[in-house]
């Protein structure tokens with residue numbers, strides 16, 4: 001079986017409000033993106049890594065790789081307008097079949113254990129998506145007012161989201177829709193049932209400036225353990 005990882009790093013990180021895109025910001029002394037690629041390189045499946053980057057950032061990434069002596073093998077692919085298009089561009093590079101994990105570059109704290117589990121379950125069941133139970137109470141906003149939801153019936157979805165290549169390829173043939181917020185929503189729209197696996201509370205998506213501070217605390221904690 002052949003294993004792939006599409007690492008999507010083609011976003012501009014508007015919510016981070018930083019002049020440098022968040023995937024290049026330093027986390028514990030090296031760019032966020034290098035932590036993410038290292039996690040995939042350290043998993044037992046040693047997937048072929050396809051890194052999706054905005055075309056205007058390819059040469060900057062090359063400079064960073066030289067500066068940080070980063071030598072994990074990977075192919076750089078051009079990003080698209082939305083995350084959907086970036087995943088699609090990564091997928092185009094995969095010619096045969098196999099298992100493909102799609103992962104946000106902005107989730108650098110994913111563990112090798114979670115990555116391994118996602119490949120295991122996707123190989124057995126066709127797909128799987130990492131999720132965690134909300135710890136806050138949740139309310140649905142209605143046209144008039146709002147109402148509480150049972151949080152035990154909800155999951156907060158993370159990446160990796162891992163699929164048979166043929167499934168993901170088929171699903172990504174549809175035109176983009178605004179309600180495609182992740183790969184699971186695209187695959188579900190194509191008629192497939194999605195399998196959930198337990199995600200990790202530390203597998204945060206770096207979105208706002210404080211997330212980088214939280215990620216730094218988690219990394220320091222790992223270094224001490």
Ligand SMILES: Nc1ccn([C@@H]2O[C@H](COP(=O)(O)OP(=O)(O)OP(=O)(O)O)[C@@H](O)[C@H]2O)c(=O)n1
Pocket residue numbers: 008009010011012013014015016023052079080081082083084086087103104105106107205206207
């Ligand atoms: N056109 C895009 C948009 C997003 N992404 C990637 O998808 C992941 C999740 O997206 P998000 O956290 O929303 O990143 P940004 O789009 O960069 O952030 P923002 O929405 O704040 O601008 C990130 O790793 C991001 O780089 C991508 O590859 N291509």
Ligand SMILES: C[C@](O)(CO)[C@H](O)COP(=O)(O)O
Pocket residue numbers: 083104156157158159181182183205
């Ligand atoms: C893919 C994702 O990380 C799953 O939680 C999420 O949907 C990305 O959303 P964003 O608005 O593009 O950050």
